[in-house]
Amino acid sequence: MDNRELRKKFSVLDKKINGRPFVYFDNACMALKPDAVIKAISRYYYEFPGCAGLGRSNHFFSEKVDSEVYKTREKIRDFINARPCIDTYKAYTPTKEIVFTKNTTESINLVANSYPFGKDAVVLTTDREHSSNLCPWKELEKRGIVRHLWVPSKQDNTFDIEEYERILKWENVELVSMVHVSNLDGYEIPARDIIRLSHKYGARVLLDAAQSAPHIPIDVQELDVDFLAFSIHKLYGPTGIGVLYGKEEILNSPEFRPFITGGDTIEDLFLEKPPVYLDSPFRFEAGLQNYAGIVGAGAAIDFVKEIGMENIKRHVTELNKYLTARLSDYEDEFFIIGPSDPYLRGGIITLCFKRMGIVSLFMEGINGIGNILSSRKNIMVRSGEFCVHSWFNNRKISRECEKIRASFSFYNTKEECDIFADALGEIFQLEEYRMLPKL
Numbered sequence: 001m002d003n004r005e006l007r008k009k010f011s012v013l014d015k016k017i018n019g020r021p022f023v024y025f026d027n028a029c030m031a032l033k034p035d036a037v038i039k040a041i042s043r044y045y046y047e048f049p050g051c052a053g054l055g056r057s058n059h060f061f062s063e064k065v066d067s068e069v070y071k072t073r074e075k076i077r078d079f080i081n082a083r084p085c086i087d088t089y090k091a092y093t094p095t096k097e098i099v100f101t102k103n104t105t106e107s108i109n110l111v112a113n114s115y116p117f118g119k120d121a122v123v124l125t126t127d128r129e130h131s132s133n134l135c136p137w138k139e140l141e142k143r144g145i146v147r148h149l150w151v152p153s154k155q156d157n158t159f160d161i162e163e164y165e166r167i168l169k170w171e172n173v174e175l176v177s178m179v180h181v182s183n184l185d186g187y188e189i190p191a192r193d194i195i196r197l198s199h200k201y202g203a204r205v206l207l208d209a210a211q212s213a214p215h216i217p218i219d220v221q222e223l224d225v226d227f228l229a230f231s232i233h234k235l236y237g238p239t240g241i242g243v244l245y246g247k248e249e250i251l252n253s254p255e256f257r258p259f260i261t262g263g264d265t266i267e268d269l270f271l272e273k274p275p276v277y278l279d280s281p282f283r284f285e286a287g288l289q290n291y292a293g294i295v296g297a298g299a300a301i302d303f304v305k306e307i308g309m310e311n312i313k314r315h316v317t318e319l320n321k322y323l324t325a326r327l328s329d330y331e332d333e334f335f336i337i338g339p340s341d342p343y344l345r346g347g348i349i350t351l352c353f354k355r356m357g358i359v360s361l362f363m364e365g366i367n368g369i370g371n372i373l374s375s376r377k378n379i380m381v382r383s384g385e386f387c388v389h390s391w392f393n394n395r396k397i398s399r400e401c402e403k404i405r406a407s408f409s410f411y412n413t414k415e416e417c418d419i420f421a422d423a424l425g426e427i428f429q430l431e432e433y434r435m436l437p438k439l
């Protein structure tokens with residue numbers, strides 16, 4: 001992978017901030033967009049800015065939109081190896097297994113609000129879920145629909161498969177919903193074993209693939225996963241477009257009821273009867289869709305497929321190993337969250353600082369070191385609790401403890417890791433920093 005050549009495909013990487021280049025290490029939040037994606041989005045607005053036809057608007061723009069939506073859905077189907085539609089009697093009959101949503105959050109909410117939970121059903125998660133894979137279950141629990149349980153991670157933050165099986169054996173788990181690759185520390189759960197065990201005990205599995213889809217190859221048939229949720233904006237595509245994969249037999253079953261309903265979901269409708277819905281995916285895609293986003297998503301999938309998911313995975317883990325080694329001189333100042341082996345942390349390195357009062361020392365914003373890195377060094381990282389508040393609360397890690405997360409992509413370089421490590425080194429040398437008490 002020629003990383004310098006790839007960088008040329010992102011005009012934004014030529015941008016200077018205050019006359020200097022920048023380092024973008026916030027890829028777990030949002031990936032940068034290659035020019036090809038930006039052009040594809042504007043192509044929709046310049047060339048065929050209409051709605052989907054779906055048999056109603058039979059004109060040039062709508063036919064083009066239908067064809068582009070179909071093409072992107074096919075690209076995504078192929079990207080994760082979902083099953084094609086075998087019912088090909090109509091043009092553009094899409095796979096029933098790929099539903100467009102707004103983002104990962106909406107995909108998970110769709111499952112939470114459509115799933116036909118039985119009496120006393122349990123939803124099982126890890127103890128380190130993103131809020132988007134915790135709030136929906138907590139909300140159902142509040143309404144008395146399910147009980148939420150979690151599998152405590154081992155001390156080194158890896159998955160405890162024995163404890164998982166124990167819970168499956170003793171509790172009425174109907175749905176397992178877990179973060180595939182953690183946005184906290186990049187750890188990948190053993191999804192294959194988790195899915196095999198859950199099926200043995202009669203539970204289905206939803207994988208939150210927000211962080212895995214951009215970094216590792218995924219084959220839903222090989223995994224035998226029941227649902228998979230991800231966002232296109234972390235996959236070098238536009239914001240406002242996400243994906244829910246679901247097995248056709250679940251999505252199309254009458255018990256799995258559409259969550260957001262309305263126009264474009266209906267086969268037929270009468271005043272005195274319940275709605276008759278179209279097949280999946282249309283029954284879940286209510287209202288006019290984000291067509292520009294869908295066209296951009298197609299370009300994003302083409303882009304990452306050309307680079308190759310294995311290459312992306314290898315590059316980001318190499319960077320993690322390199323930066324971990326560079327930071328080893330400063331171990332007194334922070335600890336790294338997650339497994340000590342950088343290869344188990346994929347493209348994410350999260351530091352938890354050991355001194356108190358960092359935020360108030362650097363009065364440049366609400367997040368001390370993150371703000372210093374940005375305002376003085378043009379380095380962009382994530383600060384705060386990374387939407388995994390529940391994990392920090394559970395581990396009783398003080399809010400006083402400042403955290404930053406650096407997350408990589410294929411366009412990041414070892415030189416950028418050096419800039420980051422040197423910048424931290426400079427902060428640690430500051431007299432006022434050294435005066436701060438250790439936690």
Ligand SMILES: Cc1ncc(COP(=O)(O)O)c(C=O)c1O
Pocket residue numbers: 028029103104105106130132133179181182183208210211231
């Ligand atoms: C693991 C994980 N799950 C869910 C989400 C939510 O994604 P979105 O905000 O695109 O819905 C994120 C976003 O950072 C994430 O990292």
